[in-house]
Amino acid sequence: MIKRSFLLSAVIVPAVMAFAQQYGGMWIPTEVNEKEMKEMGMKISAKQIFDPSKPSIKDAVVQFNGGCTAEIISPQGLLLTNHHCGYGQIQKHSTVENDYLADGFWAKDMNGELPNPGVTVDFVADIKEVTKQVLAGTDGLEGKAAEDIINKNLDAVKAGFKLEPWQKVVIKPVYYGNKYYAYIIETYKDIRLVGAPPSSIGKFGSDTDNWVWPRHTGDFSMFRIYADKNNKPAEYSKDNVPYKPKYFLPVSIKDKQENDFTFVFGFPGRTTEYLPAIAIEKVMNEIDPAMISVREVALKTLDEKMRADKETKIKYASKYASVANYWKKWIGEVEGLKKSNAVEKKAAYERSLMDKNPKLNSTLIELRRLYAGQGPFALNRAYYSEVVRNAETLTLANFYSNYADAVESGKMDAAIADNFKKRLTGIYQNFDGELDAKVTAKVLALYANKTPQNFLPKDFEKYKDENQNLKQIEEWSKNSVVTGRGTFNGTTAIKDIDKVFSDQKNLVQNLKNDPLMKLFTSMKKAYMDNTEEYFNTYQGHIDRLQKEYMALLMETDKDRKFFPDANSTLRVTYGKVAGSSPRDAVKYGYQTHIAGIMEKYVPKDYEFDVPEKLIDLYNKKDFGIYKDKTGDVPVNFTASNHTTGGNSGSPALDAYGNLIGLNFDRQWEGTMSDINYDPKLCRNIMVDTKYILFIIDKYADAKWLINEMKIVK
Incomplete structure (x- = not known):
């Protein structure tokens, strides 16, 4: 039985948020905790959420462009997702003269x-557990x-599925490989931009308000799915027609109350709820602070130029936000x-579980030893x-390095070369060599100052001074093929990448002499020699032991209903509309x-x-039917649903399965929910759907x- 805990209610409507989930939960929709959901207020059945044999809510929920979630809200394939999920597409359609980011579309x-x-x-389309088949003989x-x-x-399990031509099967492990599930997926490829508010609405508060509450962001955009005349997936064509969904979500504009039941349906990316204490300690004290420090330097440098130059702001908008x-x-x-x-x-x-199962003791001792050894x-x-x-x-140098390796090893063919050119062109499209020279100079200095010498190349201490770095990097950049500023074969990679790549042998030789490449x-080389192999060896041992640890947890803690960590597959999470009290004397x-x-x-x-x-x-109070009491x-509103990256754009639904909101963020004080809900x-x-409409x-x-x-x- 899951223990219940109670939260201090929010400041607006005094109430007790009962039945709060102690462990959160991102449930496989074929295995939702229906009993608790109904205790908390759900009025529909689990079958209405996910039913492979007839229309259900799952037929209105899609993974958008491989990273976000979206939902269908009309019988003509109208799709709702976040503004930040559609941001890249809005940006691609924008120019300085016709700026959809600034003006909306x-x-x-x-x-x-x-x-x-x-x-x-x-x-x-369907989810099947295939654990026995996958682990047979192991x-x-x-x-x-x-x-x-x-x-x-x-391979054998995948081959056993009878699929339509437009379907594929993906099999993913959960519980660190203790179970496996197969997902039958149907992919639609003609997706068109329908509408987006200006960034002053869709991105209101931008980076200052990101991850924080209270929030006032209209983070939504609209697309439409198109299909062939038979309603099946097809590449873009003017002859395609709006997709007719099996199910679409009704949109509610009813007022919300504290303690209302909600659930979120989407594709959460990655969580690690079952890490041992030593792993959490490493993340908290070492890994996160290191990554924060590098990005802090890069962001500050980009921000200075973006504030001063509109063209740079447009060019780097999506990149900076990411x-x-x-x-x-x-x-x-x-x-x-x-x-x-x-x-x-x-x-x-x-410690409490070790008293119940002594096997856990030796497993945890070994995990602590492995994490300590892997730490540096x-x-x-x-x-x-x-x-x-x-x-x-x-x-860019990394891409060119991989290209040179492929050429010299004889693994380069036309398809691989085209892929390199396509990816490099994508980077060059929004690249400012002078600006990035500053970023590179500063992060190199940070790396040289923060990293023990035994992990670095010989004589790398010369990069400790960012001002000296900038002079050197800028000098090298002007004549480098890598940055697209130096010429090769009579042109630059930014102007004519096909011509630059037409002479593979000489291009590789040029790269070998390029100071940035060196x-x-x-x-x-220093990283591969001094870190990569050692890290991976430790990680291999950790992964195998984590699988054993996960199995022991599930075997030992009989009172806990376990859910698998997120892995970008379809999940259900649920909670209640609620404010919070994250700090002493602070109530949201x-x-x-x-x-x-207007206050902001x-x-x-x-x-x-x-x-x-x-x-x-x-000012005119022209709110129509969208005002509340x-x-x-x-x-915007908050609730206790357990979400993460990938849930961006996920539908927030009420007790009856009506759309009441569009998930887009988490409250900053609770972003550790990926590790500890x-x-x-x-x-x-x-x-809120009221604001969207x-x-x-x-x-x-x-x-x-x-x-x-x-x-x-």
Whole structure:
């Protein structure tokens, strides 16, 4: 039985949030904790959420472009997801003259909807547990011997599914390989942009408000799925027609109350709820702080140029947001782990189970030894990977290094070469060599100063001074093929990448003489020689022991109902509408309103500007049917649903399965929920459907979209 705990209610409506989940939960939809969901207030059945044999809510929920979640809200395939999930597509359609990021975009009808080559949505048609088939013949085996048999079994299980031409099967492990599930997936490839508010609405508060509450962000955008005349997946074509879904979500504009039941349905990316205490300690004290420090340097450097130059702001907008997102998340995660006493709690839990099952004692002792031994290598891995990732000059050098290796090893063919060119072109499209020279100079100095010499290339201490680094990097960059500023074969990679890559042998020779390539190659060699193999060896032992530890946990703790860690597969989480009290004398209500937007309004500020039309609507109190009992339009709200990255864009549903909000963030004090869910601190943040419809209707004058939906009043 799951223990119940009680939270201090929010400031707006005094109430007790009963039945709070002690451990959170991201449940496989075929195995939801239906009993507890109904105890907490759910009025529908688990079959109505997921039923492979007839239409159910799962038929309205899709994975959007491989990373976010989206949901269908009309019988014509209208798709709702976050603004930040559609940000890259909005950016690609934007120019300085026609800036949809700044001004928003709203198609006047279906003919005006914009195609997005490469964007996909995935439906989950069915889920089957295949543990017995996958693990057959592995008893008593471990390591490579077990992996070889599992891989053969996986191929056999996949081959056993009878699939339609537009379907595929994906099999994923859960509980660290103690169970396996097969997912039948249908992918649609013609996805068109329908509408998006301006960033001053969709990204209101930007990086200052990211991960924090109270929040006032209209983080939504709209797309549409198109299909062939038979309603099946097809590549983009003018002849395609709007997709007719098996199910679409009714949209509720009823007022929300503290303690209302909610559930979130989507594709959470990755959690590690079952790590031992020693692993949490390493994340909190070493790994997260290292990654935070590198991104902090990169972000500060980019921000200075973006504030001063509009073209740079547009070019780097998506990139900056991506880097800043997890930088801020990690800061909150560290604070939350400390505040919730996560290490002490997990250690106490381990001790309590060791009394019940002595086998756990030896397993945990060995896990502690392995994590302690891996520590220095894990820390250098964190620094190295973040330096290469955030200094795009080094990212580019890494791509060219891999290209040269492929050419010299004889593994290069036309398809591989085209893939390299495509990926490099994508980087160059939004790359400023002079700006990145500054970023590279600074993160190199940080790496040289923070990393023990035994992990670094010989004489790397010369990079400890960022000013000296900048002079050197800038000099090298001007003549480097890598940065796209130096010429080769009479042109640059930015101007004509095909011509640069047409002479493979000479290009490789040029790269070998390039000082930036020599710098990166020395860094990579030092990392591979001094870190990679040692880290991976430890990790292999940890992974095998973590599987054993997970099995022992499930065997020993009979009172706990376990759910698998998130792994980007379809999951259900549930909770209640609730405010929070994250710190002494601080109480947060569960709902924000447009009035709060006006309180934060800073004219012309890139984070807190407000469109004139929204100001006019507010001043006239022209709220239509979208105001709540306060007389204002609710913007965002919080609840105790256990969410993570990948849940962005997930539908928040009420007790009857109606759409009441769009998940887009978590409260900063609870971002450690990926590792340690704490019902007192962990809150997910959602855009209220009232605000979404208000913006579509009153602000965008796109009533034709409202008319497609089924509105629950």
